[in-house]
Amino acid sequence: MNHAEEIARLQPFVERARDFSGWDLGFIEVRLLDPGPPWDYEALAAGRVRHARQGVDFGTGGGEVLQRILGHVQRRDGSFLATEQWVVNAPVARDRLRALGIPVLRCDSERPPLRGAAFDLVLSRHEAIDPTEVDRVLAPGGTFLTQQVTPDVWPELRPFFPRATVFPDHYRGYAAWFEAHGYAVTLRRHDYRVTWAS
Numbered sequence: 001m002n003h004a005e006e007i008a009r010l011q012p013f014v015e016r017a018r019d020f021s022g023w024d025l026g027f028i029e030v031r032l033l034d035p036g037p038p039w040d041y042e043a044l045a046a047g048r049v050r051h052a053r054q055g056v057d058f059g060t061g062g063g064e065v066l067q068r069i070l071g072h073v074q075r076r077d078g079s080f081l082a083t084e085q086w087v088v089n090a091p092v093a094r095d096r097l098r099a100l101g102i103p104v105l106r107c108d109s110e111r112p113p114l115r116g117a118a119f120d121l122v123l124s125r126h127e128a129i130d131p132t133e134v135d136r137v138l139a140p141g142g143t144f145l146t147q148q149v150t151p152d153v154w155p156e157l158r159p160f161f162p163r164a165t166v167f168p169d170h171y172r173g174y175a176a177w178f179e180a181h182g183y184a185v186t187l188r189r190h191d192y193r194v195t196w197a198s
Helices: 003-018 041-049 064-071 089-098 131-137 155-160 170-180
Strands: 029-032 054-058 079-083 119-125 138-147 194-197
Touching: 041 064, 041 119, 041 138, 064 079, 064 089, 064 119, 119 131, 131 138, 131 170, 138 170
Parallel strands: 054 079, 054 119, 119 138
Antiparallel strands: 029 194
């Protein structure tokens, strides 16, 4: 397939991207070619939300994932807050999470204007964080749960996005920081291939 044919094949994605808001990519059919991750981030988060008094979800996107996480929780006594920096996503998240009583604060997750030691649970799925800020807002004995994407994920897509941002290696960087500061760290990595269709 030549470059022009590949561009034509991707045109439906481009059209949908024009109206993009939130992070609900349900219109894309993803088929795994390898086994997916052996963990379920949403289930792990729900298990921790169940017992959290105060929680925050950094970089909630359009609130889709947090909404699903909270949907798994039968009983939740604590309160929750979500942050989202992107001006397009913040109102989407605010509308989606309002019914659950979750306020959305529009701010940078790497510099959140939050009280120190205020949360016993910090969630961050695919959101860049500053470990020193997580440490600052996390109450003693609290939990930080994150799922990150490595810079080398799905290299077959890179030719189609030549100007895409290459992020630092959060997988190693975050773990090293938290271990160096006395946290008990459980670290897992899983690579797999997928195909996409619209």
